Amino acid sequence: MLKEMLTLLKKQQKQASLSVDKLEGEQTSLKEKEFSRNLQGNLSILKHLYSIPDNKDIKLRELYLEGFNRQAALLFISTITDVKSIEENILKPLTENTSSDKKVKDIVAIQMVHEITLYKDAVKDINKGNALLILDGEPKAYIMDCPDFQSRAIEKPESEILIKGPKEAFNEKAVANISLLRKKIRNENLIVEAVEVSQRSHNDVFVLYIRGLANEKLIDNIKERLGSLDVNSIQNLSLLEEYIEERNYSLFPSILSTERPDRAASFLEDGYIVLLMDNSPDSLVLPATFWAFFHSPEDHYLRFFYGNFTRALRMTALFITIFTSAIYVAITTYHAEMIPPDLLLAIAASREKVPFPAVIEILIMELAFELIREAGLRVPSPIGPTIGIVGALILGQAAVEANIISPIVIIVVALGGLSSFAVSDLSLNFAVRLTRFLFILSAAMMGIYGMTAVFVGGLFYMVSIKSFGVPYLAPMSPNYKSSKDTIFRRLTKNETLRPGFLKTTDLQKKTTGE
Amino acid sequence: MKLRSKMMKVIFLTAVTLSLSGCWDHKELDEKAYVIGIGLDKHKIEGKVKVTYLIANPEVGSQQTAGGANEPPQEIVTLVADDFISSRNTANTIVAKEISYDLLRVLIVSEELARDPDFIRIIYSATKDREIKRSAQFIVSRENAADFIKNNKPKIETRPHKFLELMIERGQETGMIPEADLNGFFRVTESDADLYLAIYATTEKIEKDEAQTTDDDLLAGEIQVEGTTNNAQFIGSAVFKEGQMIGRITGEETRISSLLDNTWATEDILTAIKDPFDERYKLSIRISQKRENKYKLIPEKGRPTIEIDVPLFIEVYSDPSMINYAKNREKVKELKKSLTAAIEKNFTEFVSYTQQELKGDTFDLSIPMRKEFATLREFREFDWMKTYPDAKVKVNVSIRFGEFGRQSKLPKLEEVRD
DSSP states (O other): OHHHHHHHHHHHHHHHHHHHHSOTTSOHHHHTSBOOSOHHHHHHHHHHHHTTTTSTTEEEEEEEETTTTEEEEEEEETTTBOHHHIIIIIIHHHHHOOOSSSOHHHHSOOSOEEEEOBHHHHHHHHHTTOEEEEETTOSOEEEEOOBOOOOOOOOOOSSSOOSSSOOOOOOSOHHHHHHHHHHHOOOTTEEEEEEEOBSSSOOEEEEEEETTTSOHHHHHHHHHHHHTOOBSOOOSHHHHHHHHOSOTTOSSOOSEEEOOHHHHHHHHHTTOEEEEETTOSSEEEESOOHHHHHOOTHHHHSOHHHHHHHHHHHHHHHHHHHHHHHHHHHHHHTOGGGSOHHHHHHHHHHHTTOOSOHHHHHHHHHHHHHHHHHHHHHSOGGGHHHHHHIIIIIIIIIHHHTTSSOHHHHHHHHHHHHHHTTOOOHHHHHHHHHHHHHHHHHHHHHHHHHHHHHHHHHHHHHHHOEETTEETTTTTTTTOSSOOOSSSOOOGGGOOBOOGGGOOSOOBOSOOOO | OHHHHHHHHHHHHHHHHHHHHOOSSOOOGGGEEEEEEEEEEEOSSTTOEEEEEEEEOTTSSSOSTTOOTTSOSEEEEEEEESSTTTHHHHHTTTOSSEEEOTTOOEEEEEHHHHTSTTHHHHHGGGGTOSSSOTTOEEEEESSOHHHHHHHOOOSSOOSHHHHHHHHHHHHHHHTSSOOOBHHHHHHHHHHTSSOEEEEEEESOOOOOSSOOOOSSSOOTTOSOOOSSSOOOEEEEEEEEETTEEEEEEOHHHHHHHHHHOTTOOOOOEEEEEEOTTOTTOEEEEEEEOOSOOEEEEEOOSSSOEEEEEEEEEEEEOOOTTOOOGGGOHHHHHHHHHHHHHHHHHHHHHHHHHIIIIISSOSSOTHHHHGGGSSSHHHHHHHOHHHHGGGSEEEEEEEEEEOOSOSSOOOOOHHHHHO
16 A cells, blocks of 8 residues: 555656646746837736736836836836835836936936846746836836835744843844844855745745855755755745755754744854745754754853753753653563662552553553643634643543543653753754654563663664764764864853864854963 | 665564564563562471562552552461472462562571571572562571561551661661671672671560660560560571571671671661779760771681771760760770770670681671682682681771760769759
8 A cells, every 4th residue: 555655656746847847827938028119019918917907916007208208107016016115216206207318227216227128037026026117119128126025023033932132033024034134244245145946936045154154065055956946836944944855754853943033143153054035934054963953042142051051951851851751661561670669669559540551551641741732732822721721630630530540650741741842942842752752662662672772773863864964963973173062062262163064164263262 | 666665564564573572571560469578487398488478568658549548558478389489379379469579678587497408499599580689688587487577567667668678777777787688698608708697587575584784785586675666676697607597696796797897887886885984884885987997817827817907986975974084185095995995805705706606707707808818719728617717816996086975074973963
């Protein structure tokens, strides 16, 4: 059956790749044409392309320009353009102009004016919120820069919450996001390149890096990957992530997603590459190592000891999440002699009336916990607190009283669940939560021996995988020259090196202070 | 594509085989009966033993809500078996759960069985069973082990494992009972150079006419206790030579043994010793060892000399003669001299007792002595067990005083009585 599914999947992929070659319904042949001298001819083609008058927010304004003594037409999409600017900076100067030897460029009060000759370019720019001006008798058109997309304002981060540190977060407008980054890196070498990644929706991905720092090969590799995508539409970075990552079936994430501009900026300054996109309230940082997911910017914002204390806590929490349930299962089913007698008897007593083996018990509770978590996430906010009460109180208390679950299991699962929240990165959080089940199953089958085997196997795997050519556990293993910001951080003034695995042009980022 | 389907197959097959074959030692906690102690007694028929199991009831005392409040904290099963390995299954004809030795804390052997030359054959089964830990303590009971277990009913620590654990731990701290784990028994028996001490305990009371004159020169059962407490007493040791019990020593002798022994740390010996300033009274002193003993062997023809330096740290807690020695250097010197002499005398007496009566040392003397020999063969040819009784043993005690109680000064008797 699996085989059939796989062949089906492959067929679908083939079909998909075929259809991209010729985008049906896109009127590609029309777009390839050039503007003619005849205004009415040009307009009829544009009307055809934009389905005027069916398409209600496409505005076509025909006017007579006295100064040029010519008929003209202005075309724009009213929902994504700055209508006021069109009125005041384009229409008004044009109609009030009386001299015939002035050029269009000199009349309108618009930042950027391009001249184009192909319909293809015209369509592309109009779709980006620009206005198009055509004059009768000219085989070209003017593109005037006046986009105004609706979006929300810059708000506080919601998933990467800090107590100390900047409180701005990316929003869905790439321009605003780039502005936030430029605010932090005032350097002309911060390059913002745009790569179009989809054919129908024309989504742009902005590739940000610092020229002269970031590894050129890496930049080329990423641009190549982005350019070779053959897709109709990629709405945002979360979707893009899956297209460009190397191991789709891996449990561990290989691209870091952050909604904090300060974090993205510090990665840029270290020579990483950041991807931005419209409609994404976050950025992608690559390549990403395990440590990037493990760290939080607050580790550096807090004082040395406080920051390292949180790091230690987070590492402990990580291991608690992965191992508590599994250790409970392993010890109670295989290694009872390891438990101190008082605890052993207490566990035995509490399990006396429980009908299930320890594994099933743990799995039931883990599942319940995951359910509460998922339901709590999706539930409309007015009834959110209710879910918490129902989940925690009714499920936990009643399950114990009904002798379905022993109270110790509640402690074990709750501890693991609680600790999992300390791993703040969503992707790593999922990875940790899923590996936990792997460990529970191995513990149930072969005790501590099984757990050790899976742990060793997992370590082998983690050491072997790479993110854009960078080993996952670098710079710890394999060892690279770096500031050794792994489990613990050093004093900020001692963090003098950029990570060696990025092969940046300039390794030193500050003097050693000697 | 082909590779992937092959991989799928491999993963699927390994998953199936694992799920079919796994769970070898799997046993849920609540499906086991936890044996805290095993009692061994002689049976009329040769080759058979009476095995007594002391099984803990996990539901008592560990949880408020678990119920079972009306159940007894322990269950005792005595049956006749060939050894205490095969008896596990026999016991399951009475006990519903699988008998588990996971929590086995003590092995209790009756004095009668321990003195049997065949005892060693029985006890060595403990090395065969995987679940029996070598850290289990070894107790010899004056009466039958079955009776000891039956009569041992602690009033406050009703859970048997807790009582035994605390009782033995505290007894070892005060030096009244020896550190006696199974591992030590096998080690001493196999090295065949020293004597092994097991904990001596009883629930029987020995009525003695004479008034009790010491607090620790006694054996289990001899301490006169009144009140509503448990009737088990843990004091003194059973002495084993070559895997067979040959005698017993009192609590005081056990303490001396512990002080002479470097491998064995006693922290809290409170005892009384004759007041050098007034014959009628006794001084309460607390002895501890802060530094290690030093041993020296001077080989001479026929009769080697052994010198043992025992540094003691002593705190004197009473002054019944009200002599106020704490503030008087001369008196302290006098006190030190008399204490040294008294303790040295006790030590020497005990050593000569072990040489003459027990024909072996009870304080692991062969361990520090091994250093004196160049090779193991030399040591073996020396034959410690045979040589020790004839050796000249000299014990030197050196005393360092700690504080003399919280308040070192006492009022002058004449002034108070004025």
